[in-house]
Amino acid sequence: MNGAPLRKRIRVRPLLLSLLCGWLFALQAAILLGQGRDDLSGTVGDALLAQAPEMASANAVTTVVVSYRGFDTLGEVTVLFLAATGIALFFGAHPGGRAAQPRARRRPPNEMMVTGIRLLFPVLVLFGVYIVVHGHLSPGGGFQGGVVIATAFFLRMLADPDFLLDHGWVRLLESLSGSGFVLFGLAGLTLVATGTFLGNFLPHPVAAMGQLLSAGVIPLIYILVGIKVGAEVGAIFQDMVEQAPEPDPKQET
């Protein structure tokens, strides 16, 4: 590895990269323009809506997100997991024992915020659990409810400097629910009755539509997604709170 080929390589690489980007952009534009002419998206939506009642989930959006496009949801959850891991690496990379006692030095939060959050915390957690559990009946579901629960815990962290989520428990919850999601998908794949990844292998009679115990496997998967999203977003919040330095410039918050 002498100097000249290295310089050459550095000059060639951006050229190749920009060529690749241009090609991808042209491909994307061609596909988009071609689709726009045929009005494909409208027919797909109508077909999904017409097919949705077979899953007996009152909320058609949930049927699409968890059942028909369940594989995409698995990918989204994985992306969120990668983001949480990256943020933990980024914010946890301080040398020495800076993470040991960073939160105790902070000025105590004011009384109004502590009292308000003490009042708000159980209501927020209950609301988040409601959104997660009723994901197949009403708008919302695992993602939204999980973020609401994580927000409640974040407010709790702000109000009480000694409150910390146990990293071990968060990681355990996250990996258990993630593996549960994949196991449900594989069970749907292996059982003869469904034969597809994330197939709805539990009984889901259309007569029970609108009840809490309906739609077979969909609410179970959405509860797992809720636990996973809540744990990941909570871990992100905690990493950021732990990093906050002593409060010399700030006025409140």
Added chain:
Amino acid sequence: MTGLLAILLFAWMIGGALLAILQRDLLQAVVGLSLVSLGAVGQFFLLQAPDVALTEAAIGVAASSFVLLMGVRQLGRDEDSK
């Protein structure tokens, strides 16, 4: 009625965006961004997409504002101080 509400929400969102851009105090700028997301929640609801509205409310209004507030907390409130 729906159109009037939509126009009001557009005005609300543009006002929030202007607040976020023009305000020198970074804490108020974050509040402006949060107002934009709140207007987007109303727009999604008017477009009969309550699922998306709920997601926007949880992530756009609450979570992303909290993340930005953490940044403001570390860097200081004044835009010129850095």
